[in-house]
Structures are given as C-alpha cells and as structure tokens.
Amino acid sequence: MAPRTLYDKIWDDHVVHQAEDGTCLLYIDRHLVHEVTSPQAFEGLRMTGRKVRAPEKTIAVPDHNVPTTLDRANAATMTEDSRIQVAALDKNAKDFGINYYPVSDVRQGIVHIVGPEQGWTLPGMTVVCGDSHTATHGAFGALAHGIGTSEVEHVLATQTLIQRKGKNMKVEITGSLRPGVTAKDITLSVIGATGTAGGTGYVIEYCGQAIRELSMEGRMTVCNMAIEGGARAGLIAPDEKTFAYCMGRPHAPKGAKWEAALAYWKTLYTDEGAHFDKVVTIRGEDIAPVVTWGTSPEDVLPITDVVPAPESFSGGKVDAAKRSLDYMGLQPGQKLTDIAIDTVFIGSCTNGRIEDLRAAAAILKGKKIKVKRAMVVPGSGLVRAQAEEEGLAQIFIDAGFEWRLAGCSMCLAMNPDQLSPGERCAATSNRNFEGRQGRGGRTHLMSPAMAAAAAITGHLTDVRELMGEMV
Amino acid sequence: MEKFTTLTGIAAPMPLVNIDTDMIIPKQFLKTIQRSGLGKNLFDEMRYTPDGQEIPDFVLNQPAYRKAQIIVAGDNFGCGSSREHAPWALLDFGIRCVISTSFADIFYNNCFKNGILPVVLPPEAVAHLMDDAKKGENARITVDLEDQTVTASDGKTFAFEIDAFKKHCLLNGLDDIGLTLEKASAIDAYEARTATLRPWA
Numbered sequence: 001m002a003p004r005t006l007y008d009k010i011w012d013d014h015v016v017h018q019a020e021d022g023t024c025l026l027y028i029d030r031h032l033v034h035e036v037t038s039p040q041a042f043e044g045l046r047m048t049g050r051k052v053r054a055p056e057k058t059i060a061v062p063d064h065n066v067p068t069t070l071d072r073a074n075a076a077t078m079t080e081d082s083r084i085q086v087a088a089l090d091k092n093a094k095d096f097g098i099n100y101y102p103v104s105d106v107r108q109g110i111v112h113i114v115g116p117e118q119g120w121t122l123p124g125m126t127v128v129c130g131d132s133h134t135a136t137h138g139a140f141g142a143l144a145h146g147i148g149t150s151e152v153e154h155v156l157a158t159q160t161l162i163q164r165k166g167k168n169m170k171v172e173i174t175g176s177l178r179p180g181v182t183a184k185d186i187t188l189s190v191i192g193a194t195g196t197a198g199g200t201g202y203v204i205e206y207c208g209q210a211i212r213e214l215s216m217e218g219r220m221t222v223c224n225m226a227i228e229g230g231a232r233a234g235l236i237a238p239d240e241k242t243f244a245y246c247m248g249r250p251h252a253p254k255g256a257k258w259e260a261a262l263a264y265w266k267t268l269y270t271d272e273g274a275h276f277d278k279v280v281t282i283r284g285e286d287i288a289p290v291v292t293w294g295t296s297p298e299d300v301l302p303i304t305d306v307v308p309a310p311e312s313f314s315g316g317k318v319d320a321a322k323r324s325l326d327y328m329g330l331q332p333g334q335k336l337t338d339i340a341i342d343t344v345f346i347g348s349c350t351n352g353r354i355e356d357l358r359a360a361a362a363i364l365k366g367k368k369i370k371v372k373r374a375m376v377v378p379g380s381g382l383v384r385a386q387a388e389e390e391g392l393a394q395i396f397i398d399a400g401f402e403w404r405l406a407g408c409s410m411c412l413a414m415n416p417d418q419l420s421p422g423e424r425c426a427a428t429s430n431r432n433f434e435g436r437q438g439r440g441g442r443t444h445l446m447s448p449a450m451a452a453a454a455a456i457t458g459h460l461t462d463v464r465e466l467m468g469e470m471v
Numbered sequence: 472m473e474k475f476t477t478l479t480g481i482a483a484p485m486p487l488v489n490i491d492t493d494m495i496i497p498k499q500f501l502k503t504i505q506r507s508g509l510g511k512n513l514f515d516e517m518r519y520t521p522d523g524q525e526i527p528d529f530v531l532n533q534p535a536y537r538k539a540q541i542i543v544a545g546d547n548f549g550c551g552s553s554r555e556h557a558p559w560a561l562l563d564f565g566i567r568c569v570i571s572t573s574f575a576d577i578f579y580n581n582c583f584k585n586g587i588l589p590v591v592l593p594p595e596a597v598a599h600l601m602d603d604a605k606k607g608e609n610a611r612i613t614v615d616l617e618d619q620t621v622t623a624s625d626g627k628t629f630a631f632e633i634d635a636f637k638k639h640c641l642l643n644g645l646d647d648i649g650l651t652l653e654k655a656s657a658i659d660a661y662e663a664r665t666a667t668l669r670p671w672a
C-alpha cells in the first residue's frame with residue numbers, strides 16, 4: 001500500500017460507502033452535543049419520527065449559556081431564553097437516551113474539555129460536534145471537526161456524515177520552545193503565518209519536536225485553534241503521552257480491550273514518504289510570546305512589537321485592518337506593551353485546563369491584580385476541583401480574581417459574563433472578533449501566563465520579564 | 472428544503488474580508504430553539520445602533536439593497552463559529568446566494584443544507600461582480616446553478632465549479648438524511664465489522 005498520512009488512515013477506517021464521484025459516507029464514533037446548536041436537530045428528529053441511531057456514542061453537556069457564578073443553581077441567574085435552551089437539552093438527552101452531564105453534575109464543563117476528560121475521545125476515532133472547536137480532540141490523533149445543526153441531525157439519525165476528503169497539510173514546529181513560550185503561542189503564530197484561510201480545505205497534522213514536547217493539554221490548545229486557521233481539523237499523532245492520558249479514564253477501554261486498542265493506536269502515524277499537499281515549517285526557537293492586536297486571530301504579533309499600520313497590508317486587508325484598529329481603539333506604531341487592560345479572562349476550551357491554571361497561578365502567586373476585574377473560569381467541574389486541591393484557586397482569589405464555576409463564559413458571552421463597550425480584555429480564549437465577548441468589547445488573545453502577567457501590571461506585558469523576577 | 476435552480480436578483484456588495492459568523496448573527500440571537508425568524512437580526516451589530524436604530528450606511532439598510540437576494544462578499548466569508556444560525560438568518564432575510572473568492576468550510580457546507588448557493592469565483596470575477604453590485608437595484612445579477620454560471624448586469628458571464636452531489640441535492644431540494652437512510656444496510660455492515668475490529672470505539 002502507498003504510504004499514508006495519519007489523516008488518510010483514520011479516514012480509510014471510517015468509510016461506510018463511497019460514491020463514484022468520491023463523496024463518502026463517514027462513520028462517526030463520538031458525537032458531542034451542547035445546548036445551542038442542537039435544539040433544532042432534535043426537533044427535526046421528532047418531526048420525522050426518527051430516533052438517535054447510537055445513543056451510547058452520543059454525549060451531551062450544557063456549557064455555552066450556563067452562568068458560572070456560584071449561585072447558578074438558582075434558575076433566576078439565567079435569562080428566560082437561556083433557561084429554555086438548557087431545559088430543551090435536559091429533555092432531549094432524557095427522551096433520546098443519550099449520555100448526559102447536567103449543570104448540577106461535577107463533571108459538567110465545556111464539551112471539548114469533558115470529552116477527553118471522561119475518556120470519550122480516544123485515538124483514531126472520528127469525533128464531531130455542532131461546534132467549530134471540535135478540532136480540539138485532534139490532539140489525541142482523532143479526526144475531529146465541527147458541523148452545523150443539519151449535520152448534527154444527520155449524525156443523530158444515521159451516525160454518519162456525508163463528506164468529501166480534505167487535503168493533507170503538515171505544520172512542523174522544529175526544535176524546542178524558549179522559556180515563557182507556550183502551546184498558545186505556537187497556535188497563534190501558525191495562524192499569523194498562514195492566515196485565517198490558510199488551512200481552508202485541509203486537515204492539518206501538527207508535528208515536530210516542539211509538538212512532541214507538549215503535554216496533552218498543550219496539544220489540545222494547539223489543535224483547538226486549527227479552525228481559526230481555516231482547517232477542518234487538526235491532528236497530532238498519538239504517542240506514550242496520549243496513551244498515558246487515556247488510561248483509566250471512565251470511558252476508556254479496560255483489560256483486553258485496552259491492549260487491543262493500544263495495538264491499533266500504535267499504527268496511527270504518518271508513514272514515511274506520505275504526501276502532504278502543503279507544508280509549513282516554523283522553528284520553535286523563533287516563536288515568541290504573542291498577542292493579537294486586531295479583530296481576526298491572524299492579527300497576531302510578538303509582544304515586543306508595535307501596532308501595525310493598515311497600509312503595511314495589501315488587498316482587502318488594508319480596509320479590514322483600518323476597521324480593526326478603529327474598533328480596537330489603537331494607533332499604528334503604539335507599543336503593544338503600552339496597551340492598558342481593563343479585564344482579564346482565563347478559561348475556554350483553548351486554555352481552561354489544569355495546566356493552563358497552573359501556568360497562570362505560577363505568575364500570580366503572591367501578587368495582586370491591577371486590572372478592574374479578572375476571572376478564572378475552569379473548563380470543567382473536575383478541573384475546578386483539582387485546582388482547589390492543588391491550592392491554585394487560593395492563589396487566584398488572593399490575587400483578586402473571581403473563581404468561577406465551569407462553562408464557556410466570557411469566551412463568547414452568551415451568559416451574563418460580558419464586556420461592556422470599549423472594555424479591553426486580555427483573554428485566553430480563541431476569537432477576537434468584533435463583539436465576541438460583548439458588544440463593543442475589545443479582545444486581545446494570548447496564553448494564560450501572558451494573561452496573568454497583564455493582570456498584575458495592568459497592561460499587555462512580556463511574561464518573560466516577570467519570569468526573570470521569579471528566578 | 473427549497474430547491475435552487477436559477478435566481479435573478481439584487482446583489483448587495485460587502486467587500487470586507489473575513490466576515491465571520493459572529494458578524495452575520497451575533498450570539499445573543501442563538502438562544503432560539505427554532506430555525507426561523509432570524510432575518511431581522513442578520514448582521515445585527517453592523518446594521519443597528521445599540522438602541523435598535525438602523526445605521527443608514529450599512530448596505531442592507533440602503534433602499535437599493537433592502538430586497539437583496541445575493542451578497543457579493545470579500546475573501547473568506549463565513550469564518551468562525553459553526554452556527555447554522557448564520558445561513559438561517561441569511562435565508563430568513565431573503566438571501567439565496569453568496570458570491571466570494573473563498574468560504575470557510577463549515578459555513579460553506581451549512582449553506583447547502585438550507586437551499587443557499589455559495590459561489591466561489593476568482594478574484595477578478597468577484598471584483599467585477601462587486602462593482603456591478605455597487606450600481607444598486609438596477610444591476611441584477613443572474614445565477615444559474617444548472618449551467619454553473621453567474622451573469623453580471625452587463626452580460627458578462629462567469630463559470631463556477633461545484634461538487635456534483637451538492638449540486639444535485641440543491642437542484643432537487645433533497646434531504647440528506649433521507650438519502651443516507653437508504654444506505655442503512657451499509658451502515659449496519661460497517662458497525663458489525665468494526666464491532667470485532669475496534670470493540671472499544
């Protein structure tokens with residue numbers, strides 16, 4: 001057989017049917033569901049009298065709307081329409097018999113954090129969710145991507161998706177990262193280099209020494225933002241770190257099944273000589289801590305840089321950059337480190353895992369915030385519990401952060417956690433679009449360590465300077 | 472799903488690049504549990520002031536474009552969130568076709584599930600159609616899916632590529648789920664096969 005990429009292998013193993021024109025019916029191993037993109041899909045099933053084909057492979061959790069304040073058990077903390085959406089998920093999960101983690105369950109959290117945590121996400125699987133950041137699960141060597149609501153209904157009814165195969169793209173990060181540089185800086189730097197449409201039509205495989213050296217949490221951060229680079233999915237070949245992470249998780253295989261799974265997982269890598277349609281190589285040593293200055297994730301620069309002039313771009317980007325700077329209230333030539341921050345948000349499916357909280361707490365320990373408000377929203381109830389056990393929660397609270405319950409929160413501001421017009425936020429989430437964190441809100445994306453640094457200085461800050469103080 | 476065959480209509484020019492789905496339909500409107508009724512909030516934050524007044528400059532608020540059925544857009548239209556509320560809002564407003572040099576993957580797929588035709592054309596063609604759209608309501612653009620062509624008001628015609636299966640479904644208004652369920656025996660066979668090959672999955 002001709003040498004195949006990791007993507008080719010997973011694809012081949014999931015083709016149920018291939019039409020003459022190349023359109024495939026692809027089998028879906030795990031379907032994750034949340035409250036915002038699923039109500040119309042379940043309604044569609046009801047209207048046509050269809051069932052969920054594989055409820056045991058379908059997992060639902062409310063995350064986008066749920067309040068993250070400690071009093072959220074009180075229904076009055078939710079707006080009427082949010083309450084209706086969460087109640088609809090409660091009912092749909094029950095009526096259709098799917099696996100469910102309600103708001104009251106300690107395992108509740110952001111769907112992309114709960115899936116891996118509970119062992120639903122495993123190497124070599126196909127994983128979909130009505131959410132573009134499904135790409136996160138690619139960190140396990142699973143083919144994972146977002147779908148729309150009609151496709152949610154299609155997967156519920158048939159456990160398959162109609163797909164055409166994408167192209168193969170390789171993103172290699174060679175060498176090691178320098179101190180103070182994290183997975184978030186890798187993924188933002190890649191988007192900065194390729195643009196938000198650079199990966200359109202491709203599935204990206206991230207590889208190279210710097211990727212191998214990342215923890216599973218870091219790999220999830222990298223794959224999470226594959227979609228911001230336009231790619232359908234991001235993938236990282238599974239290795240010993242992956243297997244160690246999966247072992248013992250509630251829904252991971254046990255005993256003989258584990259051994260069989262392991263043997264299969266070890267075949268999941270790109271063969272020597274396999275063809276990639278596009279290759280991007282970045283030296284790990286060249287990556288600096290970065291922040292975004294504009295309203296597209298491709299608007300990214302090293303923290304040591306200055307706000308660019310719109311004229312430095314070409315084509316339609318000139319006007320887009322003008323509009324961004326106007327929206328963001330920034331001047332060309334302004335030093336990024338001179339930008340004052342009002343609010344810090346640490347959380348989301350990009351950076352709401354335990355390692356992210358550790359990285360932020362390491363910077364915050366013994367310090368006080370200088371911003372107006374700061375919040376940590378753990379990615380799941382279990383991350384929250386672990387952070388409390390490790391004493392991280394206390395570090396955040398002592399520094400002046402709010403210590404919240406799990407959910408999407410200010411990543412997309414569907415719940416009450418929102419920026420007000422003009423409010424400037426250092427955020428660990430993944431999108432800096434206009435209005436994303438609240439109408440008129442200004443978002444700068446960065447790593448948890450960089451967000452923590454901004455919290456204690458009150459402006460965008462090169463975390464490496466603070467790290468100097470620490471040693 | 473409504474069929475798409477040919478369409479002659481007013482095209483609204485939106486040259487901005489990277490128009491994302493948060494712009495198309497901001498999150499506060501995602502709390503609905505229905506598909507309909509989103510048209511009034513299409514491009515909400517670009518279209519209205521915070522107190523709900525129309526912003527006269529915004530293209531769809533201009534008299535010439537209030538009945539637009541086509542959008543000619545800058546590169547990478549529909550990037551960002553997977554929300555199908557974006558095509559639902561476009562459709563509810565009356566948009567049946569979007570023309571750009573490129574679309575984000577998920578949005579592109581979502582269009583076909585809702586009877587909207589996304590047309591990809593080279594930059595020169597999009598530039599020509601953008602200029603045409605700027606002429607206002609008298610410059611009608613014609614989109615013919617069967618022939619795979621877009622014709623500007625000056626008669627200039629551009630051919631576009633489209634996946635044969637997607638074209639077939641859109642031309643006939645076919646429901647994917649019904650088509651897939653016809654292959655139920657293939658799905659059964661796949662499940663039986665993998666139950667022994669990969670019993671943990």
Ligand code: SF4
Pocket residue numbers: 063064110111112131133348349350407408411412429430
């Ligand atoms: S945390 Fe943000 S990006 Fe992730 S699923 Fe929630 S809303 Fe989407």
